[in-house]
Amino acid sequence: MYPNWILQRANLTPNRIGLTFEGKRWTFEEIKEISFERAKQLAALGIEKGSRVAILGENDSNTIFVMYGCMHLQCEMVILNRKLSQSELAYQIDDAQVTNVLVNDNDLALIPENVNFLLFSEIENSGCEPIEISKEWTVDQTVSIMYTSGTTGFPKGVRQTVENHQSNALASVLNIGLSEKDVWLCAVPLFHISGFSILVRSLLYGNEVKLYRKFDSESIAKDIAYGRITHISLVAVMLERILHVLEQHEMKASPSFKLILAGGGPVPIDYLRRAEERGMKVLQTYGMTETSSQTATLPAEDALRKIGSAGKPLFFNQIKILGAEGPYQEGEICIRGPHVTPGYVGRFENKPSTEDGWLHTGDIGYLDEEGYLYVVDRRSDLIISGGENIYPAEVENVLMGHPAVKEAGVCGVEDATWGQVPVAFVVLKQAVSTDEIIDYCHVHLAKYKVPKQVHIVDSLPRNASNKLMRRKLKELLP
């Protein structure tokens, strides 16, 4: 049994600031009070303790309070990605069999048809049902469910339990340290594990979260320079924009600024050097939805000595390279530890997430002689675009749904701004314009997943067993 994080944090440090957002601030006691109210309102609206609900909301304090209300009710929260298309959202809502979707009023237009939903305003204006809120949570209780795709192209709903989140946050603190004055800036989406884990850490650590509705490089650069924050989670493209502002204004990070946690793919060396010049430590991390955030993190002191490495596993975690007999041998990266998901919901409910306790990531990497991890190739030819994961198989499935498309292959190509962007190659069975194909994709896919170019080809590169060789697709580029 572990304590209800929100309640225990309020018990211990009621008067510390826990959250700031657009000029407003809340102590942990206030966060508890508001989230208690939300829990009671949700109960009054028929949300049952322990039920599964989905949440669709932008980075906003009201999204956090609804989430925390659900956590008091020990609901399994399916946290939906706001960038997805209606059909993608419909798939997840259906697959997870949620009783209700809790929707930020601003996001009303995003929800698919025929879905049972409650607007945040309805919840906030509802009466309260007096319910007892549990002081304790069980270790294996599911807190959140996030969807991620794999080799099949079908998104899988990943369970993230109390133990998963908590052990990750604790392992992280053993790596990066802690002070009660820490302030963690959150401009990454709360619907990604990178954002949600900032909330978890705040509840466990008792530190302030400075929440941004949207990424704003000007304002964030000032936060860093003026000593308003100590920590920030970023992806490479955001780091570059912040660097640009700091360089433009000839500003440096305040001495009280501690670190950047950089996830969602490798950070270019040039950014690391520029960050160092601006007085900022960058900790590159290797994490994923299935591990409730970080598995390995490169300490800042090694950032330039071990360029390209994702560091060592955090304290409770182990990493092995499948089949490797020594350092520098490449193989599939396998992960073990209390932060690894126990499994999936929906159609993959019976698919085990681990073998002998090891999560097989599908990513290819190696360890050097000191045990530092290098990720060579992301799973299933994963494309990482501005920190968002794009699975080629998922995009290919959509392309092949078009009546004119016979075969499709998708790969990532380098992009100065986004790191990578997706590009498609199609074999047609009847004539169609590439614009029409792109329009079709816009209906079925989140915008960031839509191929930036579609190339019509005669055939796709396949191996002897007729399997698509995505890495050879680039050679087809005109």
Place this chain on the structure above:
Amino acid sequence: MYPNWILQRANLTPNRIGLTFEGKRWTFEEIKEISFERAKQLAALGIEKGSRVAILGENDSNTIFVMYGCMHLQCEMVILNRKLSQSELAYQIDDAQVTNVLVNDNDLALIPENVNFLLFSEIENSGCEPIEISKEWTVDQTVSIMYTSGTTGFPKGVRQTVENHQSNALASVLNIGLSEKDVWLCAVPLFHISGFSILVRSLLYGNEVKLYRKFDSESIAKDIAYGRITHISLVAVMLERILHVLEQHEMKASPSFKLILAGGGPVPIDYLRRAEERGMKVLQTYGMTETSSQTATLPAEDALRKIGSAGKPLFFNQIKILGAEGPYQEGEICIRGPHVTPGYVGRFENKPSTEDGWLHTGDIGYLDEEGYLYVVDRRSDLIISGGENIYPAEVENVLMGHPAVKEAGVCGVEDATWGQVPVAFVVLKQAVSTDEIIDYCHVHLAKYKVPKQVHIVDSLPRNASNKLMRRKLKELLP
């Protein structure tokens, strides 16, 4: 499953200093190498994986390496108190049914007769058996066993598991923060949980332990003033001596000094004020063997606002006052959390340590309206003398073993140096001098438990059901 702490720490930060002692220093990699060697030597000498062994050694690096060797072998270590008499040690060694006692050569004279033992020098000079050292430990594996007495006067061997130690260390870090530059001075005995928990924290946090063989107020005051350490665990009597030195030399703590963790009974207000003048934060803590160290700790910021309080529970812990319906109502302090022992070994093996998950401490206390714990009366009229626990029933049992003694009652009286010292009252059945009684106690009890005075009385204060009323004993003082 959790990682082998010693191994994982060496994997993560091999080159950081983990231990300094009398001018020598060891990195975590060196600590791992030496402790691996000890494990292999112990195996060569017949110590089996998972067996139960006792350890008797002073605060010395070699004691730590033997302990860590045992931990690699996943042995259950009965950590013996060096201050005990031979008969007290014999009781524990017999009760725990250990296969062997591992003894520091300096402590050879302390071990009882007819006990199977291995000297540290024998271990260090032994050959090695090649054995596989487990990378993982199970959550409920017993790391250490420490004896503590209760109402019956019979010491009970308390199991302290991986989960107990680990959750305590993690909850502590959420309370006091962490920096990789932390150095924790250990001058409290390693055979007490106050000392052993410093080792556990060091392995989890990756911080240096500065070990002292003996408490040395002059040298420690300089460590504090010159910025050589950041943390120290103390009992009140040690704090007073350090304060005395600092005051004498008109020295203050270095700005890099962080905190004193003060356990083993309340710290007098005067000491708190003087510590503040010397620039030192004092965090008073309430802990015990059964909770693998801290249960509640008073943050320094509340030290003077909440004088006399032991603070709030640490993050994973809960405290309730049995029978209390609101703040300020006194009752038995009950504790719940992953740091609470699962039970005992030996003759108390079948005695449950908790009821519905709650440890009933026997201590009396109350919570104020903000949830701060105040300990009013220690369990079983516990006497705390210089940080050592003395259970009156245990001393009374020994007194009544003397042929001339019919009845005995023991209580604590105030003492300027030690906080409290034990005093005995006896009813005789035949004539005997008080000196003879004291000599008799010296044979059977650790020195600190021997009554400083023995008073011969006609009868002892008893209640209607003939139960000894120890609190009334003081009224019999001449």
